[in-house]
Amino acid sequence: MSIAIKIALAALIASSVSGPVLAGGADLYVEKNCIACHGANGDKPVMNAYPRIGGQSEMYLLAQMKDIKTGARNNSHSLAMKNVMGNVSDSEMATIAGWLSKQSQ
Numbered sequence: 001m002s003i004a005i006k007i008a009l010a011a012l013i014a015s016s017v018s019g020p021v022l023a024g025g026a027d028l029y030v031e032k033n034c035i036a037c038h039g040a041n042g043d044k045p046v047m048n049a050y051p052r053i054g055g056q057s058e059m060y061l062l063a064q065m066k067d068i069k070t071g072a073r074n075n076s077h078s079l080a081m082k083n084v085m086g087n088v089s090d091s092e093m094a095t096i097a098g099w100l101s102k103q104s105q
């Protein structure tokens with residue numbers, strides 16, 4: 001059996017064991033409306049005052065999302081996003097941060 005087939009089989013087994021497929025970062029990013037302000041891959045904010053988030057480090061992105069959600073980060077622009085974050089759980093934030101960090105800047 002070739003290595004490629006073994007890897008494909010291992011992935012298939014792993015995915016069937018892990019149960020229902022959870023929404024990926026790309027789906028959540030659209031579903032939670034992040035795309036409306038930050039652009040398709042986090043690289044085209046709708047306003048110059050909004051940050052580009054695609055390709056930023058995963059840990060940084062997650063920390064900023066949490067801080068905006070809790071209000072620890074609070075400036076004249078934070079409120080626009082804070083309202084959305086009430087509808088985003090910690091695990092959803094982590095999934096989105098992981099996906100965003102892999103987008104190009």
Ligand code: HEC
Nearest residue numbers: 032033034037050051061064065077078080081084088096
């Ligand atoms: C209504 C517009 C809006 C929406 C919707 C929105 N954001 Fe934001 N986001 C902003 C603004 C404005 C800031 C800058 C806020 C600040 O400086 O505190 C920001 C900041 C961020 C930051 C910090 C960036 C940095 O460089 O520090 C991250 C990460 C982020 N948003 C991710 C998301 C994710 C993920 C979603 C969807 C769950 C989302 N945003 C939805 C407007 C929005």
